[in-house]
Amino acid sequence: ESNSGDHHILMLPFMAHGHLIPFLELANLIHRRSSVFTITIANTPSNIKYLRSAASSEAKIHFAELHFNSIDHGLPPNTENTENLPLDQIPALFHSSTALQHPVRQLISDIVQKDGKPPVCIISDVFFGWSVAIARSFNIPIFNFTTCGAYGSLAYISLWLNLPHQSTTADEFSIPGFPERCRFQRSQLHRFLRAAKATDSWCTYFQPQLSYALNSDGWLCNTVEEVESFGLGLLRDYIKIPVWAIGPLLPQSSGRGWVKENDSGVDLENCMDWLNSHQRNSVLYISFGSQNTISETQMMELAHGLEESGKAFIWVVRPPLGHDIKAEFKAHQWLPEQFEERMKETNRGILIRNWAPQLEILSHESVGAFLSHCGWNSTVESLSQGVPMITWPMAAEQAYNSKMLMEELGFAVELTIGKESEIKRGKVKEVIEMVMEENGKGEEMRKKAGIAKEKMMNAMKDNEQKGLSLRSLEEFLEIIESKKEKTN
Ligand code: UDP
Numbered sequence: 001e002s003n004s005g006d007h008h009i010l011m012l013p014f015m016a017h018g019h020l021i022p023f024l025e026l027a028n029l030i031h032r033r034s035s036v037f038t039i040t041i042a043n044t045p046s047n048i049k050y051l052r053s054a055a056s057s058e059a060k061i062h063f064a065e066l067h068f069n070s071i072d073h074g075l076p077p078n079t080e081n082t083e084n085l086p087l088d089q090i091p092a093l094f095h096s097s098t099a100l101q102h103p104v105r106q107l108i109s110d111i112v113q114k115d116g117k118p119p120v121c122i123i124s125d126v127f128f129g130w131s132v133a134i135a136r137s138f139n140i141p142i143f144n145f146t147t148c149g150a151y152g153s154l155a156y157i158s159l160w161l162n163l164p165h166q167s168t169t170a171d172e173f174s175i176p177g178f179p180e181r182c183r184f185q186r187s188q189l190h191r192f193l194r195a196a197k198a199t200d201s202w203c204t205y206f207q208p209q210l211s212y213a214l215n216s217d218g219w220l221c222n223t224v225e226e227v228e229s230f231g232l233g234l235l236r237d238y239i240k241i242p243v244w245a246i247g248p249l250l251p252q253s254s255g256r257g258w259v260k261e262n263d264s265g266v267d268l269e270n271c272m273d274w275l276n277s278h279q280r281n282s283v284l285y286i287s288f289g290s291q292n293t294i295s296e297t298q299m300m301e302l303a304h305g306l307e308e309s310g311k312a313f314i315w316v317v318r319p320p321l322g323h324d325i326k327a328e329f330k331a332h333q334w335l336p337e338q339f340e341e342r343m344k345e346t347n348r349g350i351l352i353r354n355w356a357p358q359l360e361i362l363s364h365e366s367v368g369a370f371l372s373h374c375g376w377n378s379t380v381e382s383l384s385q386g387v388p389m390i391t392w393p394m395a396a397e398q399a400y401n402s403k404m405l406m407e408e409l410g411f412a413v414e415l416t417i418g419k420e421s422e423i424k425r426g427k428v429k430e431v432i433e434m435v436m437e438e439n440g441k442g443e444e445m446r447k448k449a450g451i452a453k454e455k456m457m458n459a460m461k462d463n464e465q466k467g468l469s470l471r472s473l474e475e476f477l478e479i480i481e482s483k484k485e486k487t488n
Pocket residue numbers: 016017018019251254255287288289290291292316354355356357358359374375376377378379381
């Protein structure tokens with residue numbers, strides 16, 4: 001007979017907003033399904049602070065701080081996550097995570113002492129391959145959670161492990177694990193991957209760490225079987241360990257924990273009132289995730305294109321590249337003259353500084369499209385609300401998400417790729433008009449988005465026809481419990 005909280009699960013997310021929050025939601029979901037688990041999420045002190053404030057007060061999740069000092073790893077002082085970190089310093093953050101091995105071992109020993117037994121399993125980030133060896137040494141089952149989609153995860157790992165673009169000079173090439181028809185392009189790889197050599201700091205982290213992650217006992221994926229069946233099939237064939245699709249994990253409250261010092265903060269009520277004053281499917285929502293911004297020139301062209309399209313919009317703005325993204329946003333300097341005032345007076349558009357209640361905005365019926373960098377969380381949120389996307393991938397696996405959304409789901413149109421790309425107001429206007437028009441391509445995309453939304457919502461349904469993701473999660477939890485019984 002199990003007592004409440006009898007089985008301990010230890011979770012180890014990578015240090016980035018888009019990883020911490022899905023881990024928190026996974027913990028919440030497990031708690032809602034079963035009372036036999038105690039869950040501890042471990043991370044560096046400031047990330048734990050974020051998580052504590054993002055967690056709802058009813059959630060009985062435990063948090064453990066792991067000792068970490070960024071300057072020991074050549075990072076700026078008090079840098080504990082990817083936020084505000086230039087791309088060329090991200091490898092240092094990845095490498096620094098291996099210093100968490102010692103405090104993680106200590107934490108497991110503490111749990112063993114307190115509970116009288118080791119955790120029932122570890123669920124660690126795919127990026128933390130090093131956690132597999134720790135789990136094996138304590139004889140604890142280990143699973144990886146990928147906060148990316150199945151297709152995007154596979155493209156990302158296969159590219160880093162195989163560097164297929166290095167053995168050809170062609171612009172188009174295939175990636176091991178994908179069928180011939182899914183050819184990738186050099187422009188879809190970010191510049192460090194494009195130029196990657198086995199000895200540089202990106203490869204020396206990803207190549208071994210991703211290989212270790214392939215030796216775990218299985219992966220959990222924030223996606224939905226019916227929506228990503230193609231990507232899941234490919235991923236399973238490639239990694240050859242079980243993959244459970246347990247999404248969509250949606251944030252309970254948009255970034256409540258991601259408190260930003262200089263956040264002008266937008267009043268949710270004002271935002272909803274503004275959306276209420278617009279017609280169904282008439283507003284474009286623009287946001288580039290938790291840590292990205294665009295260049296000054298791109299910002300200017302985007303603003304002109306938006307204005308020329310005549311469509312209504314909500315735009316989450318941050319200072320352009322080269323400036324501190326947490327600093328004050330100077331509309332007069334970075335946008336066309338009187339842009340903000342003009343948009344406000346005509347009820348055409350609002351600028352939200354730094355951080356918006358994204359999921360609430362996307363779920364409003366006035367929102368007709370989302371211009372997004374295609375981070376997987378934003379993608380899942382858009383799919384689950386049935387909002388078609390205009391994509392502008394910038395980093396990580398975002399370009400592969402964009403490719404999948406266009407080619408497999410027919411749900412998106414790509415505006416451009418990358419933070420350095422040249423983008424013209426005419427193209428901005430054209431793409432916005434195409435996606436937001438009532439008939440033609442826009443209508444077709446909205447239909448597909450509506451179907452995706454239904455599948456996403458069904459996956460989490462808890463009635464006699466239990467949703468696929470819930471079934472998948474329950475199967476996973478049963479496996480952990482049965483493994484535990486065997487080792488007891
Ligand atoms: N987000 C938000 N408000 C913002 C920007 C982002 O609530 O103004 C949330 C968004 O809803 C999503 C997450 O932050 O849950 C961003 O994650 P994603 O994977 O899309 O991108 P990343 O931040 O990892 O690049």
